[in-house]
Amino acid sequence: MKYFIDQPGCLGDILFTLNFAEQLSKEAEVYWHISPAFWESGIKRVKSPAILGPHVSRTSDIDKVYKLCDMVHRGDSELMRGKYTHYGYDWSNWASSIKYERDYETEDDLRKYFGLEKGDPFIVYNDCYGSDKFHNGVVNSIPDGYDGKVIKLEVFNEATVFDWGWIFENAEQIHTVDTSILYVIESLDIKSNTLSCHPRHYKFIIPMINNLFKKPWNFVEYDRDTWRECCPDEAE
Secondary structure, three states: OEEEEEOOOOHHHHHHOHHHHHHHOOOOEEEEEOOHHHHHOOHHHEOOOOEEEOOOOOOOOOOEEEEOOOOOOOOOOOOOOHHHHOOOOOOOOHHHHOOEOOOHHHHHHHHHHOOOOOOOOEEEEEOEEOOOEEOOOHHHHOOOOOOOEEEEOOOOOOOOHHHHHHHHHHOOEEEEEOOOHHHHHHOOOOOOOEEEEEOOOOOOHHHHHOOOOOOOEEEOOOOHHHHHHHOOOOOO
């Protein structure tokens, strides 16, 4: 038997559904096309029993195709969980399948780049999502007068989000808009209990993702006018 996963979603969607592919792999050979952008964003380091990558294509001898998008409308609170439940699979153990080779040398290079000594207090924040959108409310979570360093998540040519492992694990606080880093952080042994997530959409992000994670995220709720000021170009 051969199954094919059709998952055109972003990096967070891929990370969330790795366990779906693992469950399917107990029944058949699983093939999963990953777009080059997400493959180079770190998925090529992921260990999976599925056959995945930008080279994988759907062939005529596939027995079943699993489409992991468009089962529900965009604002449905079951959009993420439905990727599993639509086909009768359990989503609750999804984070156990995020397995990848950590590049500790690159992680240490990032630590040094930001001038961090081991044991230094610091906060890490990410206000960017998509390719060029920003949530202006994220920086408001950073305490005034914080006496440690404040580190902004940046994109580097050679480093991926997976190379921020040491920084994520050792930060005193993490503040972010909802992006794939939540899914990466779920796989790490972090020290912080101060985790704030700012929804990019006013209405449906919190009910969609707030029970996916075991880490102690605080999902910041906004009234509509404040949210619109923070995300002026975003759809509700």
